[in-house]
Amino acid sequence: MAGVTKAVTGLSMAIAPGRTVALVGESGSGKSVTSQAILGILPKNGVITAGTILFRDQELGEVDLAAIPRASPKFRSIRGRSIAMVFQEPMTAFSPLHTLGDQIGEMAAIHRKASKAEIRELTIETLRLVRFPEPERAVRMYPFELSGGLRQRAMIAMALMCRPPLLIADEPTTALDVTLQAQILKLLKDLQGELDMAVLLITHDLGVVANLAEEVVVMHHGRVVESGPARTIFTNPSHPYLVSLMKAVPDFSDADRRRLTPIREIRIDADALVKPKASGPKGEPLVEARGLQKSFSLRGDRRLVGRAPARVIRALADVSLTVRRGECLGLVGESGSGKTTLARALMRAVPVDDGSIVLHGEGEGGTDGPVDLVSADRETMFKVRKRMQYIFQDPFSSLDPRMTVGAILSEPLEIHDLCKPAERRERVARLLAAVGLDPSFAGRYPHSFSGGQRQRIGIARALALEPEILICDEPVAALDVSVQAQILNLLKDLQRLSGLTYVFITHNLAVVNHIADRIVVMCDGAIVELAPRADLFRRPLHPYTKLLIDAVPHADLDRPLDFSHLPEAGLIGRRDWPAPFTVAADQPLPPLLEARPGHFVRAADLRFLNQRGDRGGVAEAVAAAVAALETPA
Template structure:
């Protein structure tokens, strides 16, 4: 890209020939290989690419947050009227001190990819958001709280005062991401670097956040560098697109040209790898690179148990009945009068998972999806309810299992966690992480365990050299793949997948989804697939359960949910999906309100009566289609 094309003198941010390399014991890694891009004032520029392509490294380098041992060259110029020539060169600033702090937070804000590791666990959300105000603006403690609560309200919290006093671990993944966005925007920066800002968010909250970012950008004249792998988000909000691959820019230009007239084969491949609605039964995604695995070797290596004879195996593998779980906040625990009734995180949830199927569980952040998964894994004890698991060897009470039954359950039910950073030990190599389950359950000899680890690394598309590396040396998407491999190590009968591909770019996502489907067929696996990406759920699931405010509001076959939903919340979810299609843009005016309050606008048949909160019950609409509605509701009217 030439200097004329960069528009020198008119850009808010200009990156010129930036190179970043990391010296490692095994050799030098070139993360960026001469990157040029621009961000125009008041515009949104998307930086798109696969996991490990250098997107996050570029964002960190602009902020001066790259590791101290990184070798950096080139220029990063920020428009600044107070600087000589109207531009400030950022790479020449010291990594700490007054000069760089005058840029970070005040002029450039950043939303980080991993909200849990970006927050201090020892400080409240409000303390960390107001800290930016204390550093950059002389405001009183009262005004700090007022402005922080106002920003928390803007990003979708209905009770910002309560969230202000909470700690990060008390919020779900999506809620932490919203708090991170509030912290980045609190000082109204000129430029916002958003590194995967909606990765952890469900589609309705994602639509709200995108609406918020667009509104703030227009109101403040703020520019945004949006780092993302979600081409649906790119198509709906950006003005310009830059496509990055292995540290080099493959293609860049206005969003209209990129989507309607893509030129580079890499960009065309990215678009073909995206799961979309209406895919035919058995149709596969087309990743840029297929994972080449010896399926027989993999199945043999992980020691898949012989399938139980169909005559002896019950159709239902996992049966969940009336699960309930309520958490008390600190204020409620100290409330002697008990004036505030705690809201249940899970409220009377019931469903079955049939052998060999994939049940998709979707809903907003904070609706209780992850709490349900933790109850199934015995990581959380419910207040009420029962869970029964039967792989053909006899039913086991999951919540009360002990001894040999518990040991068998530990091998039969595995989990892929939402946050790949906190779920992998930073003190263990990847090889040790993958062999740990085999060691604990005494599977095979040392040589057999090594063979299993090699097969698992091949199955997730990582080379054998990854065995000796630590999690911090991998990108977010690569760490998530390690988590998936660990869950497969013991050849379980049921895998609980809590947002298993949320951290993956579209190409690697396509690889992993194809792999999960292949393993489901070859190993007879059963999945509970929790996700906020409805297109992914449409590709993976046989049946779909929709959850809102701790309750399942609709459950049916995938085709029914996607094509003929009945509950208004299900319809709202589908309407919020961002398509990678310029002709099917989101109606952002629809998402100005908070979806937690939209139940007030639902038809009366879907709302509990004021004098009877227990008036709602699952109504059978036929063919396994159930919807939460008033017991007195007419089934024919609901379908209409």
């Protein structure tokens, strides 16, 4: 017998009708096990050994869910009809083989005696309830045809088909963009008011808790360590674990960008780091991209005959930027804005249609000089790979599960023939020590590590070739706040000790505010604003940047989200900006203009910006910028 693990011990809480209770804690604290026990979907090896789960069902009265066999008809009549769940990842919760109408309507087919026509009408009505655009068309669509935000709305619609009195939302906004996250939060708040529905919200995001919950329950290692009204929890936290969680959260109020305080600090071995050879002074251009263009053809567009042009998506549109040595350049924007395409283009993992990407420093054959990565041959790119490395968003899928950690870290050394096998083992041990992992972990496989440890292994692999620049693609997107703090501190320490240069991609503006020196804001494949970090957050100029900043939930009850200024579902309003930011579909993009030193915005003319009358103080900021431009030096 392998032993018994107590996932939850002595948990007690109450959810009143129409109220929202947030269950907060790190991965492994017992949050999801609690929700699975309530819904009767624990894994086969999960057993409720003590306690009761009392639920007041509209038809059955008060029942103890812990005493009902989970596969019994009685529990099946409750599950879905009276208690429903919104899962964290809708793409894996939906079947890719069936339409949305079939899958959402299945809930009504099981619990209601209705005809196919009635079920279809109820499905359309429920999709309309969750503010789904074109619900009549949506019932014929498949999950893979939807964006992440619309898939999450479809998941909520499926849970609400029977109008349950209790909805369990398990990390409903974890990997969504800030605008989509704000839309989902607004939707849950509105639906709760319309349906008088109780919500059990499971999350590690304290900003989401502050905007939705009335009661908060904090879990740690399967036990409740603190609970109470949200106002008390946020203004007067008493348990050290909760205090530590709050200190681990990056926010916008840290003018000096304090060092985050994770619950478990990573102690890196500075002596184990091998500093890359700098190919130039700090602050000089390292990578310069000019006029990058990239388009993708839409799938399923199989025109064999006909004069109509093929449908394409413009992923990059006249993108120009400079990455300076020793800096961290942040790339922010929604999904589909072109951030990852730009990062892969910089690595030449994606060929561009037009433009140039110049890497300065060591050129072909080891001589000094720039290298154009767009036109470089295979041999040159092989040499360049040692200087540019990539950290992926999901470390589990990017690490080969059949290889040990030692083999994963030594593979780049073997490919580039940098050292002999005996020396490789020493280098692997040094890499593990450099990211705060025990060198003895080299013989273990990726599945035996936590998410944060796997991400550190991914960072160690990227450091194996002693690169000058790391491209970090959403490296903390799905991590708990404490593990996120560990990784952010690690990246900053590595940069300070080794002089690394970062291109840091994220949709979390609080994270980019903490780590970046300059920030690039991308929308529909184009750069709409570029500025130093402090200047961008203090005085944003483009309305898209203002929209992103306004959509960030703060872990502060006195700074709630302004839901009234959010765009409707599926209508982010990217192109209907007022003049001079207007981008017509058939017109060239406005230029990037320098409003302040180092602060660029994409607009037709800066001198008319102060006449827009924007809400939220943007007009005042623009007026100040224009005044500064017109003031003689």
